[in-house]
Amino acid sequence: MKFSHKLSDAIHILAYLAIFQSGDRSSKAIAASIEANPSVVRLLMADLKRAGLIESHPGAADPVLTNAPATIDLLTVFRAVSMNHTLLHIDPKTNPACLVGANIQGTLDELYGRVQAAAEAELAHLTLQDVIDGIHQRAK
Secondary structure, eight states: OOOOOHHHHHHHHHHHHHHTTTSOOSHHHHHHHHTSOHHHHHHHHHHHHHTTSEEEETTEEEEEESSOGGGOBHHHHHHHHOSSOOSSOOOSOOOTTSHHHHHHHHHHHHHHHHHHHHHHHHHHHOBHHHHHHHHHHHHO
C-alpha cells in the first residue's frame, strides 16, 4: 500500500514559511528541511498558490503566506493538495457471488463516509498556528 505525504509536506512548507520569514525560503532550502527533491516542493507550492494559501512570483525565491497562520485551517490545506479527498479506500474488486464480497463495499462506504466526515470536521478546527505552536513546544 502506498501512502501519500502530500498533506504533511504541504503543512511543513507552510510552517517553514511562517517560521523562517527572514531566512532562505527557496524550494531548495525547504526541500532540505523536508528531505525531498525541490521539484516536489515546487509542485506542492503550486497547489498551495492555486488554493490562495501562499503568494509567490516567478524568479523570486520569496514565497509568503497570504493569511495569518491562525486563520489557515488544515482542512483547507488538505483540500489544496489532495487529488483524492478520501482518507480510506475500498477495494473495488470483490466477489459478488459471496455474501461478504457482495455487501462489503456498500457497508464500508457508509462507515468510511462517517470517518471521513469526522476527520474533515477535526481538520477544520486545527490551524497552521497549532502546528507552529507544537513545533516551538517540541523544540524547547
